[in-house]
Amino acid sequence: MSGEEEENAAELKIGDEFLKAKCLMNCEVALILERKYEQLQQMSEDPMNQVSQVFEKSLQYVKRFSRYKNPDAVRQVREILSRYQLAEFELCVLGNLCPETVEEAIAMVPSLKTKGRVHDDEAIEKMLNDLSLIKKFE
Amino acid sequence: MFFHIVLERNMQLHPRHFGRNLRENLVSKLMKDVEGTCSGRHGFVVAITGIENVGKGLIRDGTGFVTFPVKYQCVVFRPFKGEILEAVVTMVNKMGFFAEAGPVQIFVSNHLIPDDMEFQSGDIPNYTTSDGSVKIQKDTEVRLKIIGTRVDATEIFCIGTIKDDFLGVINDPAAV
Structure with a gap:
């Protein structure tokens, strides 16, 4: 992988491998890990002994910082955000942090405003509105 | 992320x-x-x-x-330089504070904490604004930006900042 030194998420420089990979929002990771944990629970009585520290810490983290709990809402968030020609990485940052204003969204995801992309403030505003609606009706 | x-x-x-x-x-x-x-x-x-x-x-x-x-x-x-994420504070001292985002540890030096926040020692060491409205101590949730990563054979360690717009303590009641 070239250009490792100049990695910068603000400009979406995260390496080809990760740019093409599927990003996961915290709430999606929570669903995956909880399911895996349940499976382990069925196989042994003390599943916490079976999992790595990395797994345990990640599970605690995503549970704490999941904006959306219900699987339908999680699916909707991805569906709505994917209408706005975002990169996977941008989509997940927005889904994780749920910015409330256009200014905040651009501060969180500066790449929204670079290289002549189609995002004007109105489009961003609409996107944030759609997001907050899901939260409200969850 | x-x-x-x-x-x-x-x-x-x-x-x-x-x-x-x-x-x-x-x-x-x-x-x-x-x-x-x-x-x-x-x-x-x-x-x-x-x-x-x-x-x-x-x-x-x-x-x-x-x-x-x-x-x-x-x-x-995988944490990235420039990425903004939320983390939980695990330790506070006069050099700054440590926070955790899942498996990764992030250190925020006191140079990268807003200037109006002062270190207070005591039973629960913390950083507090002069008017006392914002406080960072163990278990506080913060939003920070990663500005550097150090890669070890078996660990990734990050340096973060909360000295920027929309960063710092998360006090959004709707998010709880």
Whole structure:
């Protein structure tokens, strides 16, 4: 992988491998890990002994910082955000942090405003509105 | 950020595992070997979610071990420079504070904490604004930006800042 030194998420420089990979929002990771944990629970009585520290810490983290709990809402968030020609990485940052204003969204995801992309403030505003609606009706 | 990616690994399997359960043995060994590890390139491997394919085994001369190339899907956590994420404060001292975002540790030096926040020592060391309205102590949730990463053989360590717009203590009541 070239250009490792100049990695910068603000400009979406995260390496080809990760740019093409599927990003996961915290709430999606929570669903995956909880399911895996349940499976382990069925196989042994003390599943916490079976999992790595990395797994345990990640599970605690995503549970704490999941904006959306219900699987339908999680699916909707991805569906709505994917209408706005975002990169996977941008989509997940927005889904994780749920910015409330256009200014905040651009501060969180500066790449929204670079290289002549189609995002004007109105489009961003609409996107944030759609997001907050899901939260409200969850 | 968490990613779902496909990785490949050559697994060496002892001949005693051959038989009907070869595949299961291979998969459980893979999980034991890989889950919880960390590499600079792919970050922390949190969990294996599926096996894409198991290639043809190659018998090692002299030992009888067989090497299988295994492609598997997994959830990894990889922090990036410039990324903004939320984290939980784990320790506060006069040099700054440490926070955790999943498996990764992030240090925020006191130079990268807003100037109006002062260190207060005591039973619960913390950083507080002069009017006392904002406080950072153990277990506080903060939003921070990663400005540097250091990659070890088995760990990734990050340096963060909360000295920028929309960063700092999360006090959004709607988020709870």
